[in-house]
Amino acid sequence: MILTGLDIDSKVKTKEIIISPYHEEQVNPNSYNFRLGAMIKVYNSFPLDPKVMNSVEEIIIPEEGYVLQPNRLYLASTEEVMGSNFYAPTFAARSSIARLGLFINLSADLGDIGYIGQWTLQLFTIHPLRIYRGMRIGQIMWWKPQGDIKLYNGKYQGSNGPQQTQIYKDFEKGASKVVFNI
């Protein structure tokens, strides 16, 4: 079952769901609209390789906005800290954002029960597009789980701002020893 907006609101009040900062006017019929944080990271050396730590540069979105260019990946993050130990989250672009030609994730819409932090977004635009910090860019949904819960305890826990991939740690450790490997 997907939580309705009124149910999300009630679970935020009982702290079963964390959304901070939280504004009731950002509640939708079955999701919550989150905002874009101020920092962006871009990779600056190619080809990218999952086996190594790929270097990044940081950009702060200025007050007047920042124009994203096609054919580039921009790692951004939500302004909000979000998560739950009781419900599983997924997220999507607002349709108003997608209608401008912008992806906010790359076929990667799933979160984990127990992750609490800012969420890294993958911005990818088809046409040049101006974005603004604090704009309502995406929607988080919450789903009731079936079964016993083992909480997320992975490498991105408690993230602050956009996080580049840490997949190279999988290869360092050897895949067979990794328990939670999001």
Place this chain on the structure above:
Amino acid sequence: MILTGLDIDSKVKTKEIIISPYHEEQVNPNSYNFRLGAMIKVYNSFPLDPKVMNSVEEIIIPEEGYVLQPNRLYLASTEEVMGSNFYAPTFAARSSIARLGLFINLSADLGDIGYIGQWTLQLFTIHPLRIYRGMRIGQIMWWKPQGDIKLYNGKYQGSNGPQQTQIYKDFEKGASKVVFNI
């Protein structure tokens, strides 16, 4: 819970779910295959900016089909009017369509309980690809909600054909006054 195809069929008959026109042979094990409408819209001035109304041009897909080009966003719509006051919808490309290199939404797969209308699709192709009006292009799924329902009452309600973004209205009104802001 996700509704099975047989359950979608039964809810269409009781009018708890609206799909119009509706054909039983488009029912899948846990979704319904919808069709591509005849009209396409493309933006014609860049960079796009969420704060202003971005102008568009209209294209009607001819009988012999229309070749989509890479690196462009095409706004299209479903042929069907679809929605429900009881179940939450999400939608996806048919895998047969994605295997041709075509996206039908840009990380924006969520609808709202209470929206009833044609659905705007965001078409984006990797390679030149011919499309046809009326082709079965995507799949809608329906999810049982948990909690009290406040129906969608937003700016795209009852849409007819593809709708460009109306996100500039958020900025006009000031974000803090917007209640439903999909």
Place this chain on the structure above:
Amino acid sequence: MILTGLDIDSKVKTKEIIISPYHEEQVNPNSYNFRLGAMIKVYNSFPLDPKVMNSVEEIIIPEEGYVLQPNRLYLASTEEVMGSNFYAPTFAARSSIARLGLFINLSADLGDIGYIGQWTLQLFTIHPLRIYRGMRIGQIMWWKPQGDIKLYNGKYQGSNGPQQTQIYKDFEKGASKVVFNI
């Protein structure tokens, strides 16, 4: 309801869910991490047309990996055979993969109850990116259905390796006679 990782593990043991090969360490809080198979297919004649069989070339990913290039679609597959006659699947890229600029499906994240086979992935990268066979690339989720079940019996059943689109069969048969048309 979405199955938790512990519930996926229990359903794999009762064979209500098939994941083969299966490794407990690839279980996440509410999904299972699957691996990339060794074969890739690419189309080699354009524009693509859903009404005809579009020809492909095969690539085997060598031991040292293979560098995907932007602006191309690569059809790949999971290493695992996966499916269920009892739960509906969806799948996503691992966030660690998406943070490298790689899509693993093109807005097509839904599977069908009753499909059992390897899953075709649509790989699309923003920047040149090295990939490795056997790398944990995506996540499958399982959802409890509501309603009577009619199992998938479509044209991709039991797939082995990446499968190009078979949508041209829709046009041959005439759309109105197709019952299951994923």
